[in-house]
Amino acid sequence: MEHQSSIPRINPRRPYVIAASGLKRIVLGQETGSRELHHGGHAAAAKPLRSARPATAAILVLLHSERGGLDEHARQTIAAATLLADADTAVVVAVLGGCAEPLGALGADVGVQLPQLGGAGYLVEARLAQALALVEQYRPRHILLPERDADADLGRRLAARSGASIATDVVELTRETACRIVPGARFARCALPRIILLARHAADARLPYVGRGEDAAAPVAEAALERGLRDLGLEGSDPDQVALEEADFILSGGNGMRDMAGFAALAQALGAATGASRVAVDDGRFARARQIGATGKTVQASVYMALGISGAVQHLQGIKDCRHVIAVNLDQSAPIVKRANLTLVEDSGALMQALLQLVRAAQAAKSA
Template structure:
């Protein structure tokens, strides 16, 4: 029997006819990702689109805006609705050593800095001849931390130490928890984010307790050599790789091609601590005095704002830092220092609310590192709506007025404000795309 490939006219006809009931199944089997010899998923960039009725290849760029084969109107705007492909599982049954990563967990979530550190730990575990495992140490509440996809083989998660919550500023209790990890697991490397969120302080304390000389602001690390950024960020210092590493952002690529077990590890003993430091809670800070590059919650205004007094009142009520698009700044409504975008300030807020901003390419570049983007706009087809994680379609003045009313109701009666908000929202504020 000949091994020459045979054409199937019926299959080619089905692939050209997107209305055929078997079209989606055959198209997915032909164009879907395949697993390579190393277990990683590979996608053929040439196998995109579909063959039209005249034999010409077409690419459906609707991305879920229509009910075609490549998307459904029920999906998110501008987002592909393809099925998620399960990543290959990386298992470490009996590790010979551990690489410990103490994550910052800002607001209970893994930051991009944390994921970079976990990616660096994965490289250190793979470079050794023995079988190493990455253990993530999470001190405090973890709300949206997906350690399985971030590269953690083991997980030590503590929300309290002998009845004392590990939230807030409690370096003595956190250090005692790390000493318990050191006593039980004896990690070969300790990795910390060199950040103001606690990683730099806690890593320095552990280094002093262990008698180690840490490598600070390291950005290129392997098992033998470490490159640290020094001076005024213009000098590189080469040194042998230390046991305690305080790593800079983008020191390595985050893990994105494998999933991991993240098996929980219970610590055998937890020491008692007599704390000398008392946390009196956070100090109230005027959001208007926070630099845009450091703000975590930004309310940004664009050309769609008509009542600027209302906008300022909403920002004050929500405790948000004010930002603006270039159009609003050029018109004189906001100072130049509040301009967001590639021609202004690049922001990394956890929540970015864009009110009346259409979404020019420079503005979208400036908010590229924001975690959650909320857009309020009348135009449901603008680029900002496509970028947003949550979209509210309606008049911005009416929606901001409703937000202001809800904030005032919560301040007057915190217990019942949430129930009233669920039942008494206006029709405009409910129209969420």
């Protein structure tokens, strides 16, 4: 006769919620529900609103988008603004270039889209004029921008034009102080300035709450004169002359990629910088400077295409900040498949030749 235990037991595979602390919590008495799904088919609680109180103040975030999206650095900057904001302060996010994804999910209470100021055009005066108009409209307590390229340039110009206090390369924030690293690996602290240029990883973009996500029209800015400057456009250069840490598109080869001529041709056609796994470097196919991973370079490309790379832990550590990872591998259970946004189970050589033909055909059609 089977013994029946009187001790109640909980099914460890039943639906659970993720608490604000990030920990998994099984909800007693609930086997199913209408909650949204979490990873692996489990249910996750909808995130609460950060604040529903009417805003009497604002914090302004200025960002440039990339191809209609925001990278991790931009998301971290929005998150930092929400951490500085109290219940009566709205987080206003203005995206130069426009953004297709909902800003409320990233913590924004108000989103302002500026698609006309995106791209690579030299529009520094027009962007500055629009930033000044936003400052005039919202009167923000603080203005946050990522410490990088066009965003950092805009922040410095805004400080110079308005006479506002500014802190650059900020690695740590409180509601009273900003902290940055100065030469000699020392920390310097100051009272929280009006304009803050935030270093990468200064805040965690994963928030336990959401913003209101209201859309707002951009204020009308004064006509900006580019002071006699003429935009001559961009000139292409050899992608391999760009440091891997700064490359936006990386084509990377591993042990399963042996067609070096096809690899070089595809990289040139795509305008991609080239990287490699440690195995491909060790056997002499790539220079040591091309190695990506914990013992090589850590990259943060918008697109990282891995050809014949299985994905050792060290390599995955080196690409953890990449926005989109495409894996080409014959082994569909390779570790890199779990990290990839798109996996193609195919021979890398055959795929390179097919992709090269498509790219060349598209280029020929464009130039015709």
